[in-house]
Amino acid sequence: MKGEMMDCEAVLRKLWDFLDHELTPDRLQAVEAHMQECQHCMPHLVFRDVFHRAVVEARDEVGDTTALAERVRRALRAQVPAE
Amino acid sequence: MTSPHDTLADFEDTAIPFLSDVMRFALSLTHDVSNAEDLVQDTFLNARRSWHQFIAGSDCKAWLFAICRNRFYRVREQAERQIATEDGDLESLAALRELSQADEAALGARLERNELRNAIRVAMYGLPIAFRDVAMLVDWHDQSYDKAAEILGIPIGTVRSRLFRARRLLQEQLMSHARDAGLSTVKQRSVATEAQS
Numbered sequence: 185m186k187g188e189m190m191d192c193e194a195v196l197r198k199l200w201d202f203l204d205h206e207l208t209p210d211r212l213q214a215v216e217a218h219m220q221e222c223q224h225c226m227p228h229l230v231f232r233d234v235f236h237r238a239v240v241e242a243r244d245e246v247g248d249t250t251a252l253a254e255r256v257r258r259a260l261r262a263q264v265p266a267e
Numbered sequence: 268m269t270s271p272h273d274t275l276a277d278f279e280d281t282a283i284p285f286l287s288d289v290m291r292f293a294l295s296l297t298h299d300v301s302n303a304e305d306l307v308q309d310t311f312l313n314a315r316r317s318w319h320q321f322i323a324g325s326d327c328k329a330w331l332f333a334i335c336r337n338r339f340y341r342v343r344e345q346a347e348r349q350i351a352t353e354d355g356d357l358e359s360l361a362a363l364r365e366l367s368q369a370d371e372a373a374l375g376a377r378l379e380r381n382e383l384r385n386a387i388r389v390a391m392y393g394l395p396i397a398f399r400d401v402a403m404l405v406d407w408h409d410q411s412y413d414k415a416a417e418i419l420g421i422p423i424g425t426v427r428s429r430l431f432r433a434r435r436l437l438q439e440q441l442m443s444h445a446r447d448a449g450l451s452t453v454k455q456r457s458v459a460t461e462a463q464s
Contacts, residue, residue: 239434
């Protein structure tokens with residue numbers, strides 16, 4: 185089966201789906217094929233990839249939740265009769 | 268009669284392993300550890316009461332996220348401006364074209380030095396709720412588009428368009444940050460263009 189051809193605008197529309205691993209196999213193949221040959225789109229992909237990694241790395245991190253888990257378990261047992 | 272699926276032990280075995288994920292999600296909603304812990308407890312108590320509705324084998328983390336988010340917004344009533352339109356693709360593409368590759372390279376270099384973590388967090392928390400919910404679920408809590416749609420109760424196309432716009436808004440905020448830091452050429456180009464006209 186012949187692969188789907190995509191122009192730059194179509195590829196740019198799909199870049200986030202590409203980075204988020206949300207493309208169908210056919211679309212994924214089409215975007216990858218376009219990227220290998222298009223010097224216009226590749227910088228956009230690189231930028232969005234760097235941007236995306238920076239956003240992901242900025243997320244909240246939580247410490248040890250053992251005490252919270254115990255607190256929740258106690259609250260659950262207080263709410264539900266012993267089984 | 269109580270089925271094995273309904274027992275507290277079954278609930279704890281299935282749901283408690285996601286407590287750290289729910290805590291991180293709650294923290295991103297409340298921005299406060301104490302409030303987040305209260306929200307987590309509230310979430311698990313409500314989840315326990317609704318445990319009979321949980322479909323065994325389905326995504327428990329997404330189910331807990333949905334409860335957590337619903338509890339958060341139910342408790343907190345906050346006016347936020349509404350989304351004027353969900354069709355942001357064309358607008359976003361237009362905005363993307365305004366972002367030159369030189370600007371992208373400057374911002375990219377800045378981002379790679381990881382100096383913008385706080386700016387990103389401020390920008391994320393400053394997004395309109397509808398955009399922030401989607402961006403946080405996908406980028407901070409590893410949810411796929413369809414799981415985010417399930418948690419938020421919206422179509423997957425809406426997730427996609429809101430995420431697109433959220434990221435564009437984040438980029439604009441970060442470009443503004445970069446301009447303030449003297450890293451972007453946008454302002455200089457505008458001045459030069461005005462001088463020529």
